Amino acid sequence: MRKADLFVSLLFLFVGTIVLVDSVRLGFKWGMAGPESGFFPFYLAVGMILCAILVLLNVAAQYRKEGADRRLIPKGALKPILWVLIPATAMVALTELVGLHLAAALYLAFYMRAVGQTRWVATILVSLLVPLSLYIAFDKLFLVPLPQGLWGARLIPF
Amino acid sequence: MAGDFQNLMMGLGIALQPYNITVAIIGLVLGIIVGVLPGLGGANGVAILIPVVVTMPATTGVILLSSIYWGALYGGSITSILFNIPGEPWSVATTFDGYPMAKGGRPGKALVLSFLAHGFGAVLGVVMLTFFAPIIAEFALKFGPAEIFAVMMLTFSAFVGLGGTSPLKTMASILFGFILAAVGMDIVSGQLRMTFGIVDLMGGFNFIVAVIGLFGLGEIFLTVEEGLNLEGISAKVGLKDIREGMREILRYPKALIMGSIIGCWMGLKPGGATPASFMAYGFCKQSYSNKSEFGKGASAGIIAPEAAAHGAGTSATLPMITLGIPGSPTMAVIMGGLMIFGLQPGPMLFKEHADFVWGLIASCWIGNFLGFFLVLAFAPIFAAVLKIRFAIIMPIIVYVCAIGAYAVNNRMIDVYYMLIFGVLGYLFKKLNYPIAPMVLALVLGDMAEQAMRQALIIGHGSPLIFFQPPLALPIMVAALIIFFWPLVSPAIRKLRATPTQASVKTS
Numbered sequence: 001m002r003k004a005d006l007f008v009s010l011l012f013l014f015v016g017t018i019v020l021v022d023s024v025r026l027g028f029k030w031g032m033a034g035p036e037s038g039f040f041p042f043y044l045a046v047g048m049i050l051c052a053i054l055v056l057l058n059v060a061a062q063y064r065k066e067g068a069d070r071r072l073i074p075k076g077a078l079k080p081i082l083w084v085l086i087p088a089t090a091m092v093a094l095t096e097l098v099g100l101h102l103a104a105a106l107y108l109a110f111y112m113r114a115v116g117q118t119r120w121v122a123t124i125l126v127s128l129l130v131p132l133s134l135y136i137a138f139d140k141l142f143l144v145p146l147p148q149g150l151w152g153a154r155l156i157p158f
Numbered sequence: 159m160a161g162d163f164q165n166l167m168m169g170l171g172i173a174l175q176p177y178n179i180t181v182a183i184i185g186l187v188l189g190i191i192v193g194v195l196p197g198l199g200g201a202n203g204v205a206i207l208i209p210v211v212v213t214m215p216a217t218t219g220v221i222l223l224s225s226i227y228w229g230a231l232y233g234g235s236i237t238s239i240l241f242n243i244p245g246e247p248w249s250v251a252t253t254f255d256g257y258p259m260a261k262g263g264r265p266g267k268a269l270v271l272s273f274l275a276h277g278f279g280a281v282l283g284v285v286m287l288t289f290f291a292p293i294i295a296e297f298a299l300k301f302g303p304a305e306i307f308a309v310m311m312l313t314f315s316a317f318v319g320l321g322g323t324s325p326l327k328t329m330a331s332i333l334f335g336f337i338l339a340a341v342g343m344d345i346v347s348g349q350l351r352m353t354f355g356i357v358d359l360m361g362g363f364n365f366i367v368a369v370i371g372l373f374g375l376g377e378i379f380l381t382v383e384e385g386l387n388l389e390g391i392s393a394k395v396g397l398k399d400i401r402e403g404m405r406e407i408l409r410y411p412k413a414l415i416m417g418s419i420i421g422c423w424m425g426l427k428p429g430g431a432t433p434a435s436f437m438a439y440g441f442c443k444q445s446y447s448n449k450s451e452f453g454k455g456a457s458a459g460i461i462a463p464e465a466a467a468h469g470a471g472t473s474a475t476l477p478m479i480t481l482g483i484p485g486s487p488t489m490a491v492i493m494g495g496l497m498i499f500g501l502q503p504g505p506m507l508f509k510e511h512a513d514f515v516w517g518l519i520a521s522c523w524i525g526n527f528l529g530f531f532l533v534l535a536f537a538p539i540f541a542a543v544l545k546i547r548f549a550i551i552m553p554i555i556v557y558v559c560a561i562g563a564y565a566v567n568n569r570m571i572d573v574y575y576m577l578i579f580g581v582l583g584y585l586f587k588k589l590n591y592p593i594a595p596m597v598l599a600l601v602l603g604d605m606a607e608q609a610m611r612q613a614l615i616i617g618h619g620s621p622l623i624f625f626q627p628p629l630a631l632p633i634m635v636a637a638l639i640i641f642f643w644p645l646v647s648p649a650i651r652k653l654r655a656t657p658t659q660a661s662v663k664t665s
Contacts, residue, residue, distance in 0.1 A: 005589050012330055019337055022352050034615045037347045040607045041340050044333050051330040058326070072588055077383040084382050085581070088375075088556050092573050100564065104557040108550075116549020130554055134561065144209055144565045 002063045004072040009055040016048030083115055099149035101131040162292050169516030173524050178221050181214075182521055185222040186529045189229020190540050194237050194245045198555055200230035200488040201597070202374040205366040206562030208495045216499040217514050221521045223492050224475070228280070228525045230488070231431065231471045232533040233540060235272040235464060240265060240541050248431035248467040251439040255452060255459030262455050266396060269537050270403025271457055272464045273530060275414060278407075279465035280526035282418040283425060283472025288519055291508075294480040298505040303612035304623050306482075308633035310606050311624075313483050315641035317595040325644045327591045335596035338363045339603020346611065358571045365494050365600045366566045371576040372593050373487075374559045376583020378552060400534070410458045413442050417462035421469025425485045426477055431467040432486075432594075438466030472522060479503050479515055482605070487594045490601045 023038030023045060030036070062069075073081065091107035109127035112118040118126075138144045172178065192203035204223050211219035234246030239256035252272060259268040301309070318328045341352045342362025353359040407414060417438040424434035442462035443452045452459045474485025482504040484490035496503050501511060508515055533540070544551075563576040586593055599606075617623025625631050639646070 001589065004585065008585060008589055008591070009330075012334065015334070015337065018354075019340075019352055022354070026349055026351060030619050034346075034611055035619075037344045037349045037351060040610065041337065041351060044336050044340065048330065048333045048337065051326050051333065055324075055326050055330065074383065080382040081379050081584075084378060084552065084556070085577070087553075088560075089577055091556075092560065092570075092577060095560075095573070096570060100560065104553075104560070108553045108557065111553040112549055116547055118547065118549060122550075126550055126554075130557070134557070138210075138561060138565070144561075145568065146561060146564060147570060 001069045001072045002059055002067075005059045006056065006063070009052045009059065012048055013052040013056070016045045016052055020045035020049065080115075083111075087111055095147050095149055097149045098151055100146045101135045102149070104134075105131045162288070165292075165512065165516045166288060166520060168513065169518070169520030170523070171520075172217060172513060172517035173221065173520035178218055178517075178521065179524070181218050181222045182225045182525050183528060183532070185225025186229040186525060186532055189226035189231075190233035190236075190529075190533055190536075191229075191543055192226060193230035193233025193235075193249075194540050194543050195551065195555065198558070199246055199373050199377060200227050200234075201369050201491050202377070202559070202562075203230060204488055204491045204495070205369040205374075206558060206565075208366055208491070208498065209562070209565035211495060212498060216496075216501060216511075217517045219499065220492065220496060220514070220518055221525070223495050224518065224521065225525045225529070227471060227488050227492065228522075228529045229532075231280075231468050232273065232276055232529050234467075235276070236269065236533070236537055236541050237544055239268045239272060239460075241544060243544075246431075248435045248463075248471075250432075251435040251463035251467075252460060254439065254463075255454070255456050258453065259455035259457075259460065264399075264455075266399030267402050267406065268455075268460060270399050270534070271407055271460045273534050273537075274403055274407045275417065275461040275464035276468040277526070277530040278414055279418045279421050279467070279469035280472050280530075282465075283422050283469045283475075284519070284522045284526060286422050286473050287476045287522060291476055291480055291515075291519065294476065295505045295508040298481050299509075300629060301481075301505070302630075303609040303616065304626065304630045305633065307606060307609040307613055308624055308630045308637065309481060309483060310602060310609070312633055312637040312640070314595060314599070315637040317592065317598075319640040319643035323590050323592050327589075328595060331586070331591050331593065331596040332599045335599025336603045336606070338368065338596075339365075339600050340607070345604070345608075358569075361567065361569065361571075363575065363600065364566050364572065365597065366491070367563045367572045367575050368579050368600055369487075369491055369597055370559050370563050371579020372583035372586070372597065375556070375576065375580025376587055376593075378555060379580065379584040380587060382552070406457050407461060410461050412445065413458035413461040414465055416442060416445070417465030418469045420462075421466030421471075422473040424466065425470035425473030431470040431474075434470035435463035435467040438462040468526075472526065475518070475522060479507055479518065480505060484598065484601070487597050490598050494601050 019041050023042035026038030026041070027036035028038040028042035087107055087110060091103045094103035094106065105127045108130060109123050112123045112126065139146055189200070189203065192198045192200065204226050207223065207226065211222055214222070230246055231248070234244060234249035235252050235256065237243050237245040238249040238252035239260050242253050242257040244250040244253055256268045256272060259265070314332050317332065318325045337352070339362070341359055342350070343360065344351050350360060420438045420441060421431070421434045424437060425431070439459065439462055442458055446452075446458055471486060471488070474489040476485065478484045478489050478493050482493070482502070484493045493503050501507060501514065559576060560573050563573045564570065566572055583593060613623050614621070623630070624634050
């Protein structure tokens with residue numbers, strides 16, 4: 001896990017640096033009528049960089065003494081996690097094309113079938129009923145417009 | 159005092175309207191379900207419904223949101239006891255003794271004990287809320303920008319100094335949250351900050367999206383990592399269990415009272431129900447003579463953390479409405495919802511929107527009261543929700559989260575952010591970067607910056623403005639002490655240890 005720790009503190013170091021650069025651009029001193037725009041972010045960034053370096057040093061010291069410690073993702077756990085993440089990302093990307101509810105229906109069906117090995121009947125029932133009820137609840141009852149995508153409006157004419 | 163009683167009656171009048179009661183019950187049911195399901199936590203569940211709630215009048219909307227929280231507080235215990243899976247982070251301590259008691263053949267009793275403890279903690283929390291809220295609000299009216307900023311610093315230094323996890327990592331979390339809050343347009347100068355020419359970043363990061371990602375998806379990744387075996391103990395809560403539970407709880411008044419007090423105290427400091435439940439469990443274990451029974455189904459081991467968790471949850475409302483400082487992550491989300499309604503939490507809320515505030519307080523009474531009966535009567539039904547195959551529930555949760563993320567601002571980019579926050583949430587949880595202060599910083603970020611700016615302008619650029627008596631100085635001093643506590647307390651211990659070591663050597 002130490003490698004991941006190092007990675008995250010490097011990430012924070014990176015974030016702190018780009019915020020620092022931007023706040024210098026905005027100006028971080030006392031302006032005409034109060035602190036300039038970059039004042040608050042500047043000190044945030046300074047603090048962030050300090051913390052990141054200190055954590056980095058701590059982790060590096062422990063790494064040298066004790067090695068890499070446990071794995072970040074336990075053995076065999078990476079697959080289920082990716083099975084959640086990648087189809088979910090695909091669903092979000094698909095939403096831009098066909099709209100959320102349709103993409104969700106496909107996502108539900110895919111996951112239930114591929115990972116859960118659910119029977120076809122249950123799979124089809126759930127992946128049709130759940131998006132339908134959520135569509136009625138959110139789009140019609142609560143009037144919260146959910147994405148329809150490029151082709152969604154034509155595929156589902158209601 | 160009498161005036162407050164009148165106010166409470168007025169509030170009850172509002173809260174008891176049929177529309178509001180219906181909404182409260184819906185919220186409670188949703189909350190219990192949310193509490194039972196992993197991945198849809200209290201904070202997350204509330205966040206998803208905020209875009210829906212804005213269509214309602216403010217009082218009703220906040221009643222719905224807070225009822226979800228009360229429901230989730232009750233519901234998290236159900237899966238802890240029956241499945242050994244905490245439905246909420248604050249129910250982890252319940253698994254220590256709740257599940258063994260259930261496995262030992264007394265699941266009904268465990269459930270009843272837990273709900274009774276919840277109820278007691280809730281009552282204490284709401285009583286505190288009712289009586290102290292007006293007093294603190296009066297006091298807080300004297301707060302200027304410097305004091306507001308000082309209170310926020312106190313809040314965050316409590317996380318750093320007393321949080322229990324690495325202070326450096328807590329600091330980094332908090333700063334990261336503030337930085338995320340700062341991205342986008344600066345209100346005062348109109349300049350774009352940290353957008354680097356990317357149009358999508360102009361809108362900044364919305365805390366609802368962050369909460370759904372960090373708490374929701376992150377939680378799902380963690381759950382999936384541990385495998386999907388949800389073998390539960392089925393339980394019915396019969397009258398016999400209820401009678402037994404009531405008798406049993408009277409045998410452990412110390413656990414009940416200590417738990418509730420610890421809970422209410424922890425709810426005032428931000429951190430909320432989760433640290434409260436652990437602290438109560440730890441304290442209780444230390445103070446009872448039958449320590450070895452803890453972990454095997456001791457009644458006190460259920461009573462203390464549950465009372466604490468619920469006490470913390472309800473008392474978290476107090477600093478939120480009086481000072482604008484949410485006492486728990488879920489309360490932070492509820493506060494965000496308030497701000498969306500245009501209600502600025504803080505002392506002015508009592509003056510300008512008394513009906514709203516007292517309606518909310520009254521609904522805390524009613525919601526927790528109703529919730530107790532709901533959960534007692536229907537616990538097995540709620541537990542059955544988890545019997546549905548995880549492979550079916552999980553994608554539905556992701557789907558609902560995506561709806562919540564999109565509905566905030568009708569932007570697809572928010573849904574992508576949700577995914578990114580989900581991965582970050584998983585990483586942070588595994589690497590011990592606390593997420594609660596990050597979310598708090600994201601919610602309070604703009605307010606904190608504004609307070610700091612105003613204070614500095616009043617003080618003509620001198621940071622000494624924050625150390626002015628009579629109000630700002632003690633708060634800042636307390637904040638600094640708590641902030642440096644991790645450095646101070648081991649030093650104190652060393653000082654005390656050396657003389658005794660020397661005396662041992664000589665004898």
